[in-house]
Amino acid sequence: MHTKKHLLIIVPDGVGIKNxxxxxxxTHVKQHTKFTIWSPLPLEAFKDVKRIHNIDFxxxxxxxxxxxxxxxxxxxxxxxxxxIFNSKLQKNPTILINWRRPNYSLKVKIxxxxxxxxxxxxxxxxSRILKYEKKSIDKxxxxxxxxxxxxxxxxxxxxxxxxxxxxxxxxPVCLAAKKLKIxxxxxxxxxDNLPKARLAVKTDYYIVWSQWMKDEMDAYYPEIPQENVKLxxxxxxxxxxxxxxxxxxxxxxxxxxxxxxxxxxxxSGDDITTSPYDQLFLDDxxxxxxxxxxxxxxxxxxxxxxxxxxxxxxxxxxxxxxVSIDPIWNIETESGWTGYFPKYEDINLQINTAFHCDxxxxxxxxxxxxxxxxxxxxxxxxxxxxxxxxxSTKIIYNFQHFRSMKDLDAVGWIxxxxxxxxxxxxxLESPEKIAKDRKKWMENLVLHPIDENSVKxxxxxx
Numbered sequence: 273m274h275t276k277k278h279l280l281i282i283v284p285d286g287v288g289i290k291n292x293x294x295x296x297x298x299t300h301v302k303q304h305t306k307f308t309i310w311s312p313l314p315l316e317a318f319k320d321v322k323r324i325h326n327i328d329f330x331x332x333x334x335x336x337x338x339x340x341x342x343x344x345x346x347x348x349x350x351x352x353x354x355x356i357f358n359s360k361l362q363k364n365p366t367i368l369i370n371w372r373r374p375n376y377s378l379k380v381k382i383x384x385x386x387x388x389x390x391x392x393x394x395x396x397x398x399s400r401i402l403k404y405e406k407k408s409i410d411k412x413x414x415x416x417x418x419x420x421x422x423x424x425x426x427x428x429x430x431x432x433x434x435x436x437x438x439x440x441x442x443x444p445v446c447l448a449a450k451k452l453k454i455x456x457x458x459x460x461x462x463x464d465n466l467p468k469a470r471l472a473v474k475t476d477y478y479i480v481w482s483q484w485m486k487d488e489m490d491a492y493y494p495e496i497p498q499e500n501v502k503l504x505x506x507x508x509x510x511x512x513x514x515x516x517x518x519x520x521x522x523x524x525x526x527x528x529x530x531x532x533x534x535x536x537x538x539x540s541g542d543d544i545t546t547s548p549y550d551q552l553f554l555d556d557x558x559x560x561x562x563x564x565x566x567x568x569x570x571x572x573x574x575x576x577x578x579x580x581x582x583x584x585x586x587x588x589x590x591x592x593x594x595v596s597i598d599p600i601w602n603i604e605t606e607s608g609w610t611g612y613f614p615k616y617e618d619i620n621l622q623i624n625t626a627f628h629c630d631x632x633x634x635x636x637x638x639x640x641x642x643x644x645x646x647x648x649x650x651x652x653x654x655x656x657x658x659x660x661x662x663x664s665t666k667i668i669y670n671f672q673h674f675r676s677m678k679d680l681d682a683v684g685w686i687x688x689x690x691x692x693x694x695x696x697x698x699x700l701e702s703p704e705k706i707a708k709d710r711k712k713w714m715e716n717l718v719l720h721p722i723d724e725n726s727v728k729x730x731x732x733x734x
Contacts, residue, residue: 289318482505538631
């Protein structure tokens with residue numbers, strides 16, 4: 273008799289819910305597979321998953337154990353070593369910007385100083401990095417591993433899928449699964465993650481979006497066999513192909529208080545780490561386009577983890593033609609990415625925003641790809657709105673993942689505040705003149721056809 277598969281899905285944060293659990297992956301495997309979800313998030317975060325897929329699943333709210341000092345020291349040292357190694361490999365010093373020292377206690381400050389000194393030594397030879405990564409894993413608490421071994425033994429999953437690779441606290445789960453000979457896989461969080469040395473868990477298989485990312489995995493982690501890197505795409509863009517999700521322009525305008533007779537442009541906000549002066553960019557865009565306010569309306573969509581007040585001054589000053597449409601996320605906690613989670617309705621909101629707006633403006637955001645699914649252009653802001661000598665867009669656009677745009681007219685560029693009005697007007701009048709290669713760029717970053725990605729991913733994780 274055929275035994276039904278049992279998939280354990282580990283969801284470190286809310287992005288995993290939106291990109292994977294709301295997608296068609298569940299549809300493709302639910303008839304032959306039962307599910308259990310483990311997550312630091314509360315059960316409430318998954319109620320839409322149950323509703324939209326009409327499924328029941330097991331659930332366990334897990335509390336990730338803190339790393340001991342040696343495990344963390346060796347992990348951070350090898351992370352720093354990899355950043356140095358990768359920056360030399362690619363001749364790209366901006367990779368080192370991804371090293372940030374937490375400053376919340378003296379003990380942590382000392383640990384990071386030690387990690388830097390050790391990391392510099394390790395970066396001289398790749399074999400040293402591998403040796404100390406193994407040391408880091410070997411120092412993981414056996415008590416923690418045994419705890420998960422007991423959990424998994426009781427659960428009896430046939431495979432385990434972790435929705436992204438960045439949470440080191442999940443490494444004991446991987447070690448427990450290896451001990452029990454249960455295959456594990458993890459998705460790489462986003463197109464920019466691999467140069468940043470953020471492979472915090474070691475699994476049997478790794479899920480990547482594109483050949484670009486598969487090649488990056490080979491460059492940065494040559495010890496991982498290429499057959500263990502699964503090129504299956506990402507399901508998050510499949511939502512855009514479902515025409516039933518799209519509201520009429522009249523209904524969208526009525527729902528959000530928009531003027532149907534105006535052109536709509538989207539300003540999509542970034543997180544405060546990437547773009548600390550994003551509020552100044554929004555102010556520049558609003559002021560520059562104000563002369564066209566009888567023809568143009570700005571839709572402001574903030575980053576889902578930034579509900580700060582930093583945009584308030586601009587939103588109040590230009591409330592006659594900026595409409596702020598907030599992401600539909602749970603924001604009751606203040607614990608960053610792990611505490612926020614999306615409501616299912618946010619998918620349709622984001623899709624309709626991309627469908628009905630003529631262009632999106634931002635600082636280097638993945639929203640360029642969301643808009644490209646509808647063949648809409650993106651304008652990247654490419655000047656410094658502040659006098660801060662420690663931050664500049666020149667650094668941002670030299671990040672490694674933007675090299676995927678090489679030789680492509682992938683986005684339009686706004687190189688000064690004075691360029692905003694004329695560039696936006698060109699896009700609105702002749703969208704084909706700017707970012708002519710936007711679709712090709714997306715094809716380089718996301719496996720096409722995108723409507724097959726859920727099927728391929730479902731097969732890979734089982």
